Amino acid sequence: MLFPVRGWAEAAVERYPHHWIAPVQAGRFRRLARSEGCRDVVFVGTAVRPPLAALRLDWLTLRLLPRVWRAYRGGDDHLLSSLAQGFEDFGFRVVGAHEVAPDILMPDGPIGSLRPSPRDQGDIALALALLDATGPFDMGQAAVVAANHVLAVEAAEGTDAMLARIAELRGRGRIAAPAGTGVLVKAPKPQQDRRFDLPAIGPRTVEEASRAGLAGIAVVAGGSIVAEPAVVARAADKAKLFVVGIKADHRTQ
């Protein structure tokens, strides 16, 4: 049973059994989930902090307000762990998407037929080091590096918007590295609770990376989700991009 959240989920989820809920509409969720016999809860996708005006309060939420407010004021990780704690207090078990569907985790090595060049590998290493440095700040989990030069770091805008920015900067001649150079790198945060908000890529990421003129995409194997890997591989081959799962042994996990 899906509980798509208004403003976050796409209408396409209505193909599956579902109940729409509003952000933090705790009472409605608990009532519906219990009546459907749900015991485990899996978070899918990213929690975007909605404007307060979009919240639909119910009685249970009102009781939880101090906690909601504290969650709001922290970073993404804090918001999500508060959410998870809330679900567990209701008696649900919060499990990671990869625990119920392990095949969505990025494997080690390339998906598709291309591989990163030595220069790409240098760009990947620089991006991983940068994401390690920004990890404690509880922000984005993605960066673009081209020819040893950091082009973009993700924060509130999301990966697609970051890639669109690279495409636009390239179009205006503001990036020296020629088309076909540069790597999008996504990695989980060092302190990340792997039950939610693992970095994810999908066919659309390949499209956007191609439009941004990148050489490829690298994500941490076992620590990232790849939606529709077969489609991603075909899209990557067609766009002449590599998509690779990388080890991140140097990371403290």
Next chain:
Amino acid sequence: MLFPVRGWAEAAVERYPHHWIAPVQAGRFRRLARSEGCRDVVFVGTAVRPPLAALRLDWLTLRLLPRVWRAYRGGDDHLLSSLAQGFEDFGFRVVGAHEVAPDILMPDGPIGSLRPSPRDQGDIALALALLDATGPFDMGQAAVVAANHVLAVEAAEGTDAMLARIAELRGRGRIAAPAGTGVLVKAPKPQQDRRFDLPAIGPRTVEEASRAGLAGIAVVAGGSIVAEPAVVARAADKAKLFVVGIKADHRTQ
């Protein structure tokens, strides 16, 4: 005598005595600067790495090509220090803009009548810590933090584009912190050669910060340039933003 660089400088510089040059057009610059009797060189503005196709080669540049190429492959700092070294090899002395015009350096304390609130000060501290962490990666020198949450980090896009992004995200309801919260923070990199590319703000920065719904702007006092401070102060008061020069004692300088 100004030597505006095509593609970087605005046409408005033509009000002043000038000779246009193309990026890395070393021979033309050396000939003209010598015939004008120039001895000191001041870099004003930021070097944007132009696409290779935009470069106009001359004989001297050709001789310097290996160095130009190496400069291209490094980060911004590397590019600029290579440039400066090149000028010094020609017998020019490279001096910082603030050495010839010390009044353009940001003073300590507020410009204009508003001051940061305690919450703003928390956001400023978080942004400074983040910029410290990203400093070694030789990328942007600016970040936006709102209500203890990192909204944006600058890399290749520049400060104005980063602020436009915040305005756009706010317009689409993707940022929870209400309008009137959030601070743009600019700081020099820890290892920065202060002769060039100091972080800079001007009236346009205030405009963009206002459009992005921020509470204010904080830049490191003595380590940032403020163009037209009186105009900046008036613009800040009108937009109800604070603009403040901050100490950055914790930074290793």
